[in-house]
Amino acid sequence: NTGTTSPTSAGSGGSPGARKGQWSKEEDNLLRKCINQYNPVKWSHVPKLAGLNRCRKSCRLRWVNYLDPSINRGSFSEDEEDLIIRLHKLLGNRWSLIAGRLPGRTANDIKNYWNSHLSKRKVNVEQRTLKPIRPQPVTLPRNWSWLRMKKQGEAEPKMETKVPDEEEHDQWLMINDSKHGHENYYTMNDQMDSNQQADFGFECIYGVGEEETTVDAILQWDGLLSDIK
DNA sequence: AACGCAATCAACCGCCTCAAA
DNA sequence: ATTTGAGGCGGTTGATTGCGT
The missing domain is CATH 1.10.10.60 (Homeodomain-like)
Incomplete structure (x- = not known):
């Protein structure tokens, strides 16, 4: 300038x-x-x-x-570039969130870098990425009555919910994450007859009354970042 | 050297959220 | 309950720079 x-x-x-x-x-x-x-x-x-x-x-x-x-005005390293691509895959155009993961980089710089350097490459990135970015659906029985979700290794559940009203939520399930003040939506496959499927990003435990069953969904989520390449 | 086009990026705009009045 | 002001965000613009012809 x-x-x-x-x-x-x-x-x-x-x-x-x-x-x-x-x-x-x-x-x-x-x-x-x-x-x-x-x-x-x-x-x-x-x-x-x-x-x-x-x-x-x-x-x-x-x-x-x-x-x-504190702003890093140098050119983006390969590692930073890689991280931006991965985070954008996860977060979309939430530049300030992405910037929060790249010390010294501003949301504006990342946005500009994405728009001028990486967005064109996005097609190629997507072509390389054949694996789903979300965990595979977990099968839940139709009669489940409650659900707890927690991060692996943590004792405290991150989210807890009762089964939603079937009439209102037969397409998808909303879970209120009160700890972090936002809502999460999970798709449900209502085409299944005896079971329902949902995509979860956490270890989830569902139950029918007193009985509980742990579903191993976290492993797929953990592998997510390394899949985006 | 001159021109036209594309790429880059600093800055603006409009909108949103939140807190205080 | 409503209004107002501040901070923050993402989308977009447009001047500048770089590059190919």
Whole structure:
């Protein structure tokens, strides 16, 4: 970046009159100085504290995507590339989650790298990947009345549910992971007569009343990452 | 050297979630 | 219960750079 462009003034929306476009060296220095002096700081205060005619979002973005000294601005290694491909297979376009697994890399950089380098290769990656990315379905008897799921080696179940209402959930099953505050959906194969199938990512234990049966589904999940190659 | 096209990536936009008022 | 402001996210844009002809 030569910084030779002349940023235009921001239009409507938040900060009328604020500069837009490429950041100059002087602006970068002002922002750096401000963050170093006041960190942690509210981004809404930064433009005034730094003496910048920029909106808070522009300041934040410039810092988190470019000026933050913890950012690795070198080219992506083969290992990083491989990890991005695997994580994208698992997580989709959730760039911030992917970035969380690559120290020093920003979500924006990973997104850009994916869009310019890896997305085209995606086809080839998919062609190489004939194995399913989800564990194979586990067969459950029709009369199961509850289900517990836990990570292998952990005593505490990660999820617990009673059998869903058949009328409402004959196509799929929703399990509320209250510990992590999100819901997970599992497909059910309702074409089976005496049994039902579901894809699980955890060791699962189903039961009918007092009786319980452990289903070995975790092994397939553990092998997942090495399958994506 | 000049041109056109493709690739790259910094920055913006709109939307969402969450917390405080 | 509703509004407002802040932070954060993913999609997209557009200026710049690189490359082939």
